[in-house]
Amino acid sequence: MKRLFVQNFGQLKSAEVTFGDLTVFTGPQASGKSVFLQLFKLLLDKDLVGDKLRKDSAVWKTKRRADTLRLFSGLYFGEGMGALLDNERLGIKQDGKSVSLSDLLPRGESESPETVFYIPAQRVLAFRDGRPRSFSDFAAGDPFCVRNFSDTIRRLTETDFSDKEILFPRPYLLKETYRKLLERAVFHDFSLKFAVDGNSRKRLTLAKNDTELPFMVWSAGQREFMPLLLGLYWLLPSGKTVKRPDVGFVVIEEPEMGLHPNATSVVLLLILELIWRGYKVCLSTHSPHVLDVVWAINTMIRCNANKKYALQLFGVDNCFPNYMEVGKVTKAALDKTYKVYYFDVDAGDVRDISGLDPSAADAFEAGWGGLTGFSGNVADVVAQVVREADRG
Numbered sequence: 001m002k003r004l005f006v007q008n009f010g011q012l013k014s015a016e017v018t019f020g021d022l023t024v025f026t027g028p029q030a031s032g033k034s035v036f037l038q039l040f041k042l043l044l045d046k047d048l049v050g051d052k053l054r055k056d057s058a059v060w061k062t063k064r065r066a067d068t069l070r071l072f073s074g075l076y077f078g079e080g081m082g083a084l085l086d087n088e089r090l091g092i093k094q095d096g097k098s099v100s101l102s103d104l105l106p107r108g109e110s111e112s113p114e115t116v117f118y119i120p121a122q123r124v125l126a127f128r129d130g131r132p133r134s135f136s137d138f139a140a141g142d143p144f145c146v147r148n149f150s151d152t153i154r155r156l157t158e159t160d161f162s163d164k165e166i167l168f169p170r171p172y173l174l175k176e177t178y179r180k181l182l183e184r185a186v187f188h189d190f191s192l193k194f195a196v197d198g199n200s201r202k203r204l205t206l207a208k209n210d211t212e213l214p215f216m217v218w219s220a221g222q223r224e225f226m227p228l229l230l231g232l233y234w235l236l237p238s239g240k241t242v243k244r245p246d247v248g249f250v251v252i253e254e255p256e257m258g259l260h261p262n263a264t265s266v267v268l269l270l271i272l273e274l275i276w277r278g279y280k281v282c283l284s285t286h287s288p289h290v291l292d293v294v295w296a297i298n299t300m301i302r303c304n305a306n307k308k309y310a311l312q313l314f315g316v317d318n319c320f321p322n323y324m325e326v327g328k329v330t331k332a333a334l335d336k337t338y339k340v341y342y343f344d345v346d347a348g349d350v351r352d353i354s355g356l357d358p359s360a361a362d363a364f365e366a367g368w369g370g371l372t373g374f375s376g377n378v379a380d381v382v383a384q385v386v387r388e389a390d391r392g
Helices: 034-054 065-077 142-159 176-187 219-236 262-275 288-303 310-312 323-333 373-391
Strands: 003-009 012-018 022-026 092-093 116-119 166-168 190-194 202-208 211-214 249-253 280-285 339-344 348-351
Touching: 003 065, 012 034, 012 339, 022 034, 034 065, 034 116, 034 142, 034 166, 034 211, 065 142, 092 190, 116 142, 116 219, 142 219, 166 176, 166 219, 166 249, 176 219, 176 323, 202 348, 219 249, 219 262, 262 280, 262 288, 262 323, 280 288, 288 310, 288 339, 310 323
Parallel strands: 012 348, 022 280, 022 339, 116 249, 249 280
Antiparallel strands: 003 012, 003 092, 166 190, 190 202, 202 211, 339 348
8 A cells, every 4th residue: 555545533623645665643632643553554454353353253233234333343443443344435545546335345254364473562462471362251341452463472482482581581582783782772681581480471571690580579660671572573584585475555653652862763763674674664653752763764865864964963973883784774775765754633634744944934843743742842941041040
């Protein structure tokens, strides 16, 4: 998919998005970013969605199409969200072609591959006491994308990692430079590992020397980052396999959640790795740090800058092992396309602010969708206070 247009969908009166190699969505809470991204996944993965729901004994087909749409919408988007699809005024165009409401419903049973890998904002719910949860461990009214991500992580830990006690740091899982950066920014000499409790059940712990810390005493950022890390492990296989062959898009909601800016920088570097491997990535964010990086890369592209600066942007130099391998990733980043959209909760529309020009006439582009406004106001107030103090 290259372009998606929706009309009268939830909070959104009108939204048109053209996707880049990296597409960033920003805007206030409840402005429609998440439901737009979930609809995007549904359009590309509806048969996989239907297959997973059927295996969980979900039923949505009725004699009346409106009831069918309402039931399916509640199962997919979550409890209370039935009206999203039960709406005759809803308009959808995928790459310029109209999509009917009936086209949103899964067809018959099929084993369709997943083409959009979705890492939701609620990813921490994928674990209970350090144990990954299955699809059926959630309530039927919980959003599909949360349940599906959790189930993917559960299968990953039971298959790919079943014989691997230590999950981080581990050779060949991520480039060595990434591991070093994550050790500094997130793990601080602790290892992520499996431990077995008295009931012979595996759970994830952080371990250092003879100390093992259970999931609930980790920092909030560590709890948020761990399911994201496991999702990245799945997307970034080691060896000769560059990417998951069926997956074209990766959606990551709020990658900065709970993280210090240094850790957010590493996550953004890993996102560039995803793009380098051939995925297209969509992010939602409330972080000016994320837009700082996009703005810097776009400026380097516009100025035809020396590609060494892209590596310097992330503080990586020849002190890091195999740093030139990461240099290939950042160098390639300057040949990619970047789009940024602001979801205006008041107007119910979406604006292209990809230029991120601080001098733009459009206040939303100049203020990066409101993410720089508070800091600017603070600076103005402090300057006024200082001037009055100097005069007094």
